[in-house]
Amino acid sequence: METSEENMLEVILRKAADEPAHRPEFYQTLLDSNVYILGSAGEGEGATELQAGSKISIYNWEKQDGTPIIPFFSSLEVLRKSIDSEQPYLQLPAKSLFELTVGATLFLNPKSPYGKEFLPQEVGHMLSVGIGREPIQRVVEKETKVLLGQPSSYPSKRVDSLTQLFVKHKNVKKAYLCLMHDQSLDVKPHLVIGIQAEGDIEIIMRAAGNVAADTAPNGE
Numbered sequence: 001m002e003t004s005e006e007n008m009l010e011v012i013l014r015k016a017a018d019e020p021a022h023r024p025e026f027y028q029t030l031l032d033s034n035v036y037i038l039g040s041a042g043e044g045e046g047a048t049e050l051q052a053g054s055k056i057s058i059y060n061w062e063k064q065d066g067t068p069i070i071p072f073f074s075s076l077e078v079l080r081k082s083i084d085s086e087q088p089y090l091q092l093p094a095k096s097l098f099e100l101t102v103g104a105t106l107f108l109n110p111k112s113p114y115g116k117e118f119l120p121q122e123v124g125h126m127l128s129v130g131i132g133r134e135p136i137q138r139v140v141e142k143e144t145k146v147l148l149g150q151p152s153s154y155p156s157k158r159v160d161s162l163t164q165l166f167v168k169h170k171n172v173k174k175a176y177l178c179l180m181h182d183q184s185l186d187v188k189p190h191l192v193i194g195i196q197a198e199g200d201i202e203i204i205m206r207a208a209g210n211v212a213a214d215t216a217p218n219g220e
Helices: 008-018 020-031 076-081 094-100 120-129 156-167 202-214
Strands: 034-040 068-073 089-093 106-108 116-118 147-149 172-181 190-197
Touching (some): 008 116, 020 094, 068 076, 076 089, 089 094, 116 120, 156 172, 156 190, 156 202
Antiparallel strands (some): 034 068, 034 089, 106 116, 147 172
């Protein structure tokens, strides 16, 4: 597809595949979008307004290893390019699809150059916190001595991706990176990102955590 033919979800999916800084925006765009699935509600094909209690049939595909997935599509055009014969389809909000299929593995645009598999745990995090990984909070309850320093191998890719993310959030004023070692908890030091921001910082904290995880050097 040419870029001019892409909808907003497809544009951000393509960007997120190449650059982790766009992935938090991708999750939010997806949750706000309508998507297409192969299936029926007994009322023909097309955009159907589902009522509470409606029974729908959702078609499954299989991956190469035989495990089932639920395919869904960012647009009707992408759906049509992914099938070889006429099949019934439904349009519904992506969030509703995730709520209807809790526990299943889904795949966005499985036959397109850019696609995304969603495992059940990831879907659960999206529904609860709006992003692919759930943050874990740690509260330091007593005075703790830690060692701080700069990493000998600077994580340039991570810093670049986080910088691109922070530019999207005007309330972020400064960000810092250091190496921290809490010898009472950790065998070896780990990287820490500090964020100075105004107003609601929770959204940017969750987004930064996901980007930092996706750009962790050497699987750290």
